[in-house]
Amino acid sequence: MPELSTDAIWQNRLEQIHSEVDDIRLPDVVDGVEQDEEWCEIVLNGEKRRIRFHDYANVFRIPGLYEELFYENLKCCSPSYIANLLESVVRENGESLDEFRVLDVGAGNGMVGDQMQALGVDSIVGVDIIPAAMEATHRDRPDVYDDYYITDLTDLPEVDEESLRQADANCLTTVAALGFGDIPPLAFAKALDLIATPGWLAFNLKEDFLREHDDSGFSQLIRRLNRDGYIQTHCYRRYQHRISMGGDPLFYVAVIARKVKELDNELLESLQSV
Ligand SMILES: C[S@@+](CC[C@H](N)C(=O)[O-])C[C@H]1O[C@@H](n2cnc3c(N)ncnc32)[C@H](O)[C@@H]1O
Structure with missing residues (x-):
């Protein structure tokens, strides 16, 4: 506990x-x-x-x-909010986090890892694209991640792909890292491809990125993942992620879903240009 x-x-x-x-x-x-x-x-x-x-x-x-x-x-609450939501959905489904091997993408300096470790997961592997994130994690949270990779999921070197697959993750977390020139749809889909089926995913997105006319590509991708049966959404909840520098609330959507079908190359290739 x-x-x-x-x-x-x-x-x-x-x-x-x-x-x-x-x-x-x-x-x-x-x-x-x-x-x-x-x-x-x-x-x-x-x-x-x-x-x-x-x-x-x-x-x-x-x-x-x-x-x-x-x-x-700025009153950000997302790492604990998403971790707790995941825990409650998983528990409702009769499963337990202690068998979770987490792939935390856009891991930054490890705040999500901290939360998942406290919830008792089996292992956590981090991925980020900037070395400063891994350096800060090793400096400030040295015992949280079993491994941490600096790599680009849109162009994943074979050696990294092999190591990431060996981690045998069955849960993907990505918090405060999608959109805004950060993690693009292809990298998110590749991360989803790296976890087991069945598996769990927990992420958040600014609500604008999920609107019909969003041009980040996320709204379309999430709809397609659901429609074509790759994922099954268990929880879709709007909440206040943080306040802006002017003090206004910034609303995000937290999504907890189950990966129920392997991704295929056609889906990944269709995201190359997004
Ligand atoms: C706001 S931080 C979130 C960190 C952590 N998840 C948290 O909730 O505190 C966003 C992180 O996403 C990382 N990031 C941005 N683009 C990325 C990409 N293409 N692949 C992996 N990580 C990326 C950034 O380097 C940064 O560490």
């Missing part, structure tokens, strides 16, 4: 990390700034620096900044 409630996990972790950030200041005037252009000013060893929220490499290099910025200041 976990010793901490999952909401307390990042706070406890932040205490262990010894944040190097003296202060974070969010700008006063924010009209018209897109979510992936948001920024803040931080004070680090007495010096001011401007940091764009989505410049993850720079964020991860400063111990404690990601946790303080997104979780303390």
